[in-house]
Amino acid sequence: MKEAPTPISATQKRGAIIYYLVLLLLFVGAIWATAAVATPILSSGELAGGSSGGLRGAFTAFGEGVQHHVATTIGRLLLQIVVILSVARGVGWLFARLGQPTVIGEIIAGILLGPSLLGIVAPDLSAWLFPEESIVNIELLSQFGLILFMFTIGMELRIADIKAQARNSIIISQSGIFIPFILGVVLSIMTYERYAAEVAFFPLALFIGISMSITAFPVLARIVQERNMSRTYLGKLTLNTAAAGDIMAWLMLAAIMAITQSGSVASAFFNFLFLLLYMGLAFGVLRPLFSLIGRMYNKEELLGKGLVGIIFILLLLSAYLTEILSMHALFGAFIFGLIMPENVKFRHVMTEKVEDVSLNIFLPLFFVSSGLRTELGLINSGELWLLLLLFVLVAVVGKAGGTYIAARVCGINQKDSLYLGAYMNTRGLMELVVLKIGLDMGVLPPVFFAILVLMTLVTTVMTTPIIHLIDYLFLHFHRPTKEAVARLSHRILIAFGRPETGALLLRLARQLFPDEKLSSGVSLLHVTMSNNVNVINEETFFAENFQPALREARHLGLAVEPIYRVSDQVTSEIIDQANLPHHTFLLVGAGLSLSSEEEDRNVVSYRMLLQKRWRKFSITSPEVLLNARTLFNDKMTRFAEETNCSLGVFVDRHYGSLKRILLLAKDATDREVLLPLARHLSKAHNASIAILPLSLGENAPALDLGPLPEGANLLTAGDGVGVLRGYDFLFISYDTWGLLTEVRPEILQELPSTLIVRPFEAKADPLAIPATKNVFE
Numbered sequence: 096m097k098e099a100p101t102p103i104s105a106t107q108k109r110g111a112i113i114y115y116l117v118l119l120l121l122f123v124g125a126i127w128a129t130a131a132v133a134t135p136i137l138s139s140g141e142l143a144g145g146s147s148g149g150l151r152g153a154f155t156a157f158g159e160g161v162q163h164h165v166a167t168t169i170g171r172l173l174l175q176i177v178v179i180l181s182v183a184r185g186v187g188w189l190f191a192r193l194g195q196p197t198v199i200g201e202i203i204a205g206i207l208l209g210p211s212l213l214g215i216v217a218p219d220l221s222a223w224l225f226p227e228e229s230i231v232n233i234e235l236l237s238q239f240g241l242i243l244f245m246f247t248i249g250m251e252l253r254i255a256d257i258k259a260q261a262r263n264s265i266i267i268s269q270s271g272i273f274i275p276f277i278l279g280v281v282l283s284i285m286t287y288e289r290y291a292a293e294v295a296f297f298p299l300a301l302f303i304g305i306s307m308s309i310t311a312f313p314v315l316a317r318i319v320q321e322r323n324m325s326r327t328y329l330g331k332l333t334l335n336t337a338a339a340g341d342i343m344a345w346l347m348l349a350a351i352m353a354i355t356q357s358g359s360v361a362s363a364f365f366n367f368l369f370l371l372l373y374m375g376l377a378f379g380v381l382r383p384l385f386s387l388i389g390r391m392y393n394k395e396e397l398l399g400k401g402l403v404g405i406i407f408i409l410l411l412l413s414a415y416l417t418e419i420l421s422m423h424a425l426f427g428a429f430i431f432g433l434i435m436p437e438n439v440k441f442r443h444v445m446t447e448k449v450e451d452v453s454l455n456i457f458l459p460l461f462f463v464s465s466g467l468r469t470e471l472g473l474i475n476s477g478e479l480w481l482l483l484l485l486f487v488l489v490a491v492v493g494k495a496g497g498t499y500i501a502a503r504v505c506g507i508n509q510k511d512s513l514y515l516g517a518y519m520n521t522r523g524l525m526e527l528v529v530l531k532i533g534l535d536m537g538v539l540p541p542v543f544f545a546i547l548v549l550m551t552l553v554t555t556v557m558t559t560p561i562i563h564l565i566d567y568l569f570l571h572f573h574r575p576t577k578e579a580v581a582r583l584s585h586r587i588l589i590a591f592g593r594p595e596t597g598a599l600l601l602r603l604a605r606q607l608f609p610d611e612k613l614s615s616g617v618s619l620l621h622v623t624m625s626n627n628v629n630v631i632n633e634e635t636f637f638a639e640n641f642q643p644a645l646r647e648a649r650h651l652g653l654a655v656e657p658i659y660r661v662s663d664q665v666t667s668e669i670i671d672q673a674n675l676p677h678h679t680f681l682l683v684g685a686g687l688s689l690s691s692e693e694e695d696r697n698v699v700s701y702r703m704l705l706q707k708r709w710r711k712f713s714i715t716s717p718e719v720l721l722n723a724r725t726l727f728n729d730k731m732t733r734f735a736e737e738t739n740c741s742l743g744v745f746v747d748r749h750y751g752s753l754k755r756i757l758l759l760a761k762d763a764t765d766r767e768v769l770l771p772l773a774r775h776l777s778k779a780h781n782a783s784i785a786i787l788p789l790s791l792g793e794n795a796p797a798l799d800l801g802p803l804p805e806g807a808n809l810l811t812a813g814d815g816v817g818v819l820r821g822y823d824f825l826f827i828s829y830d831t832w833g834l835l836t837e838v839r840p841e842i843l844q845e846l847p848s849t850l851i852v853r854p855f856e857a858k859a860d861p862l863a864i865p866a867t868k869n870v871f872e
Contacts, residue, residue, distance in 0.1 A: 168229075168232065171226075171229055172229065172232050172233075174224070175224065175225065175229065175233060175463075176456070176460065178208070178224065179204075179205075179208065179233075179459050179460055179462075179463045180455075180456065180459055182204045182207065182208060183200075183201040183204040183205070183459035183462060183463075184459075185204070186200040186201065186203055186204035186207070187200035187201045187204065188200070190203070194559055195556055195559060196314045196317055196318065196523065196555065198311075198313070198314055198523050198524050198555075199523065199552060199555055199556055201458070201459055201462050202462050202465075202466075202523075202524070202527060202548075202551075202552060203552065204459070204462060204463075204466075205459070205461075205462030205463040205464075205465055205466030205467075205469075206466040206469050206471070206548070207466070208221075208225070208463050208466055208467070209463070209466035209467040209468070209469055209470075210467070210469075210470050210472070211466070211469060211470060211471040211472065215472070225467060230464065230467060233460050233463060233464050233467075234464045236457060236460050237457060237458075237460040237461035237463075237464045238424070238461075239457065240452075240453050240456065240457015240458055240460060241425055241428075241457070241458075241461055241528065242410070242411070242414050242424055242425060242428040243428070243449050243452070243453035243457065244453045244457070244458060245425045245426075245428040245429040245432065245528075246410055246428045246429070246431060246432040246449060247432060247446055247449055247450050247453065248312060248313060248341070248429060248432060248525075249428070249429045249430065249431060249432020249433040249435070250432040250433075250435050250442045250445065250446055251312065251313070251316065251338075251432075251446075252312065252338040252341060252342065252432075252433060253338075253437055254433065254437070255437050256331070256334070256335055256338070257335050257338055257339050259331075259335070260331065260332055260335045262505070263332060263336070263502075263507070264332060264335040264336045264338075264339045265339050266501050266504070266505055267332075267336045267498055267501040267502050267505060267515065267519075268336045268337070268339040268340035268343060268519075269339075269340070269343060270497045270498065270500065270501030271308070271310070271336070271340055271494055271497045271498040271501065271519045272308040272340055272343055272344055272347070272497075273308075273497070274493050274494075274496065274497030274500075275304075275307035275308045275489070275490065275493025275494045275497055276304040276305065276307060276308045276347075277304070277493075278307060278489050278492070278493040279300075279303040279304035279305070279306065279307035279308070279489065279490075279493070280300045280301075280303070280304045282303060282307075282485070282486070282489050283296070283299055283300040283303040283304070284300065286482065287299065287300075290482070290540070290542060290543065291540045291542075291543055293540060294537065294538060294539070294540055295538070297354075297355075298351070298354075298355040298536075298538040299538055299539065299543075301351040301354070301355065302351065302355075302529075302533040302538050302539060303543070303547075305344065305347055305348055305351060305529060306526060306529055306530060306533070306547055307489065307490050307493050307494065308340075308344055308347075308493075308494070309341075309344055309522055309525050309526045309529055310337045310340050310341060310344075310494070310518075310519050310520075310521060310522065310525070311521050311522050311523030311524055311525040311526060311555065312334075312337045312338060312341045312525065313523070313524060313525070314521050314522075314523035314524065314525075314555060315333065315334070315337050315518055315519075315521045315523075316334060316337075318518065318521065318558060318559065318562075319333055319334060319518070320633065320661050321661075322562070323658075323660055325633055325659070326637075326657075326659065329511050329514060329515075332507075332511075332515070333514070333515060333518050333519075336498075336515065336519065337518070337519065340519070341525065342433070345426055345429055348423075348426070348529060348532075349370065349417070349422040349423070349426045350363075350367070350422075352421055352422050352423055352426075352532070352536070353366035353367065353370070353420070353421045353422055355536060355538060356421040356536070357421060363421075366420050366421055366422065369420055370417075370420055370422060373416055373417070373420070373430075374430070377413070377430055377434050378434060381409075381434050382434040385434055385435055385436045386436050386437065386438075388402070388436060388441075389435075389436020389437065389438035389441040390436070390438065403445075403448060406445070409431065410428060410431050413427035413428065413430060413431040414427040414428045414431070415427070417430070423532060425528065425532075439634050439635055439638070440635065443632055443634075443635040446632065447632075458524070461527075461528075461531075462527075464531075465527055465530075465531050465548070468531075468534060468541075468544070469544065469545055469548050470541060470545055471545055471549070473541055473542045473545050474542065474545055474546060474549075479542065479546070482546060483546050483550065486546055486547065486550045487550050487553050487554065490520075490522075490550055490554055491520055491554060491557075494516075494519055494520045494554075495516035495517060495519065495520045496516065498512075498515050498516040498519040498520075499512045499513060499515065499516035502515045502516070510565070510569050513565050514562065514565060517558055517561040517562050517565065518558065518562075520554050520557070520558060520561075521554070521555050521558045522550075522551045522554050522555050523551065523555045526547075526551040527548065527551055530544060530547050530548060530551070585612070585615055585677060585679045586615050586616060586617060586618050586656075586677050586678055586679065587604050587608060587612070587613065587617050587618070587678075587679070587680045587682060588617075588618045588620060588672060588673055588678040588680065588681050588682070588740070589601060589604060589617060589618065589619050589620065589644075589682045589683075590620040590621075590622075590669045590672070590673075590681065590682075590683045591619070591620070591621060591644070591683070591684060592621070592684070594639060594640050594641070594643045594644070595643055596684050596747075597619060597621065597640070597641070597643060597644035597647075598643040598644045598646070598647040599684075599750065600682050600683075600684065600745060601617065601619070601644050601647050601648060601651065601653065601655070602647055602651065603682070603745060603750070603850075604617060604682055605651045605653060605779075606775065606776050606779035606780070607743075607772050607775055607776055607850075608680075608772075608775060609775060613653060615654075615677075616653070616654035616655055616656055617648070617653055617654070617655045617656070618655070618656050618658055618672070618678060619641065619644050619645075619648075619655050619656065619657050619658060620658045620659075620660070620669060620672050621637075621640045621641065621657075621658075621659055621660070622659075622660045622661070622665045622668045622669065623636050623640075623659075623660070623661045623662075624662070624663060624665050625661055625662075633659070633661065636659075637657070637659045640659075641657045641659070644657075645657065658672060660672075666730045666733055666734075669681070669683070669734070670733065670734065670737050670738055673738040673739070673740050673742075674737075674738060674739045674740070678740050679740050679741065680740055680741045680742070680743065681734065681738055681740055681741070681742050681743070682743045682745065683731075683734065683742075683743070683744055683745070684744070684745055684747065685731070685744050685746045685747075685851075731744055735829055735853050738855070739855060740855050741852070741853065741854050741855045742829070742852070742853040742855070743850050743851070743852050743853075744829075744850070744851040744852075745848070745849070745850050745851075746846060746848060746849040746850075746851070747848055748846060748847050748848045748849070749848070750824075750848040752780060752823075753776070753777075753780040753782040753823040753824050754780070754782050754783070754823055755782060755783050755785065755821060755822045755823055755824075756773050756776060756777050756780075756782050756783065756784050756785070756822065756823065756824045756825075756826070757784075757785050757786075757787060757818070757819065757822040757824070757825050757826070757847075758770065758773055758784065758785070758786045758825075758826045758827075759787050759789055759825060759826070759827045759831060759835070760786055760787070760788060760789060760828075760831065761788070761789040761828075761830075761831045764828075765827075765828045765831055766786065768828060768852060768854045769826040769827070769828065769852060770784075770786075772826060772850070772852065773826050776824065782823070782824075785822070787818060789831055789834075789835060819842065819845040819846065819847060820845055822847050823847050823848065824847055824848050824849070824850075825846065825847050825848070825849040825850070826849075826850055826852065827849060827850075827851055827852070828851070828852055828853065828854075829851055829852060829853035830853075832851045
């Protein structure tokens with residue numbers, strides 16, 4: 096039992112304040128005595144310089160101190176990081192609004208801060224902000240960030256997933272590597288003597304070949320996610336193909352680096368020998384050990400600092416070993432990520448600890464360190480711009496064409512093969528990493544580096560437009576017929592946020608609708624509010640959010656289709672799903688505003704308090720805070736106004752066993768809409784039904800609700816809203832709800848569990864299912 100605190104008397108409070116004031120006076124007195132008495136005796140003249148010149152002299156000394164600390168290594172580095180992160184985030188946000196991957200904006204931000212723009216527009220500012228001697232600090236931090244980033248990329252590539260589609264993914268990925276690699280080598284032969292004779296040919300040819308072959312798995316994963324393909328066959332094949340390709344490409348890159356730095360294939364033999372020993376140790380010893388650890392430590396509370404510290408030590412050791420074997424530290428980090436436990440929960444916890452720092456802080460530093468070495472001014476002639484176009488053409492034809500051919504050979508249809516070719520042509524960050532390695536090794540001349548950086552940007556930016564073009568062409572030439580659309584099943588769509596809400600709404604739907612309306616199954620929609628969720632987190636979030644609803648579906652014997660989306664526009668995503676032709680009814684929860692949970696009500700109360708203080712809304716009485724316009728917020732209003740299907744908004748007030756159900760109706764139309772739903776619910780609970788005509792004033796005319804249905808009781812309007820206290824469940828139409836809560840907002844304090852229904856008569860699309868359905872019968 097928790098012991099109650101001892102009450103403090105007024106005398107004790109005064110004593111504590113007096114003690115604090117005396118202590119404060121003694122502290123100030125000690126400081127004064129040290130400066131005014133002890134210092135002149137022990138070190139005369141020590142503080143005298145600070146008082147010369149009065150306030151102006153003191154301010155001058157202050158300014159000199161500021162200038163000194165700005166010029167220190169840590170001061171300049173912190174300022175550089177602030178500028179880099181701000182510009183990268185701003186340009187990345189702009190590109191995201193244009194429908195392009197954020198990483199493209201961040202890469203361009205790095206180029207803008209380099210000699211290609213800032214060095215031309217403001218050379219003095221560029222020289223002061225990024226002096227030559229400070230670049231090494233940025234590069235060291237960026238390299239450490241890349242080690243962490245490649246570790247997370249390795250964790251995102253799950254070997255078990257690749258095995259599931261091994262034949263197709265390996266054939267397609269290697270075709271998408273070998274063909275562009277060969278074309279890249281041919282291109283290097285054609286251009287070497289004229290444009291790159293100052294570097295060795297063989298390493299250059301190998302690096303150009305591998306640069307044509309890279310696919311950016313992180314960027315591709317985000318594109319697949321944005322197109323809601325992560326759980327489809329094509330989406331999984333795309334990711335597995337990219338994963339297999341990345342593994343192969345990094346193995347090839349490691350071999351190329353070993354050959355390049357060793358000077359010959361023969362001398363690289365020992366590098367390969369020790370690499371094989373390293374790989375054997377990693378996959379033969381460490382991977383099984385980590386697999387066991389993953390089963391034991393699959394929760395964040397179990398994954399303590401000690402184990403995480405050991406993992407990071409081994410990560411850095413792996414990077415160090417591959418670095419001294421002439422295969423770059425990033426390869427060791429990538430391999431170490433690959434051998435992490437396949438357990439999704441373990442990888443999720445580790446990714447959470449690493450990814451935010453590596454993506455948000457260190458990677459922008461890498462983009463700027465690359466941008467400072469990218470001189471677009473070197474492409475200063477029409478001939479070089481034509482060379483850039485040639486590089487882009489070879490990259491696109493080799494990567495997209497090689498992927499398309501292999502996909503068709505594997506029996507994949509034309510449309511999906513085109514999509515695969517477009518997706519694999521995405522290069523992004525991974526390509527930039529490879530190019531930076533080639534530049535640092537002195538293999539790529541600066542002009543080739545600039546050309547290949549632009550090629551990377553062009554091929555990545557063009558991915559989304561090409562995909563949209565494929566969408567348009569196949570939609571235009573393969574438009575579905577009315578008969579094909581009519582064959583689509585009618586379904587109820589349940590959109591939920593909290594996992595337990597999904598199970599509750601599914602149980603409610605089972606009791607509201609007849610078996611024939613649920614025979615085609617139920618669509619379950621959950622949207623994670625974000626624009627950047629990696630593959631590991633996506634799987635974790637899917638399992639966490641859908642597990643209760645899927646368990647409830649098995650208990651109820653219902654067929655369900657989980658629909659998982661990641662979007663920063665949650666409401667729009669739900670509306671888009673609801674407007675698909677086969678969804679006839681959208682069932683959602685009312686959200687925080689009408690929740691009965693104490694935590695939710697505290698949030699709403701705090702929001703109302705802020706609204707009062709800020710006077711953002713015109714508030715004339717406390718009741719107005721409870722009206723429909725405030726509680727039935729903009730999100731629900733959008734559902735009612737923009738969805739082309741019937742809508743049900745459920746207000747949960749401890750929904751459970753029901754005995755008495757009430758219909759609140761303002762006319763016969765309300766009764767016709769609500770009564771079929773109420774009948775099914777009453778049958779599930781063996782509950783009684785009563786109908787209360789809505790009367791909003793003393794002189795309101797009597798309402799004609801038509802003949803009384805069998806088994807229903809008709810209440811008199813004079814019973815008032817106080818009658819709600821005697822019922823377990825309320826049905827009310829959306830229009831009636833709006834009228835009632837405007838005129839009599841006190842009803843919100845008496846609500847039982849409630850379903851607010853807005854019917855919809857027909858679809859607007861001429862190809863939609865004919866409007867003969869009635870989801871309420």
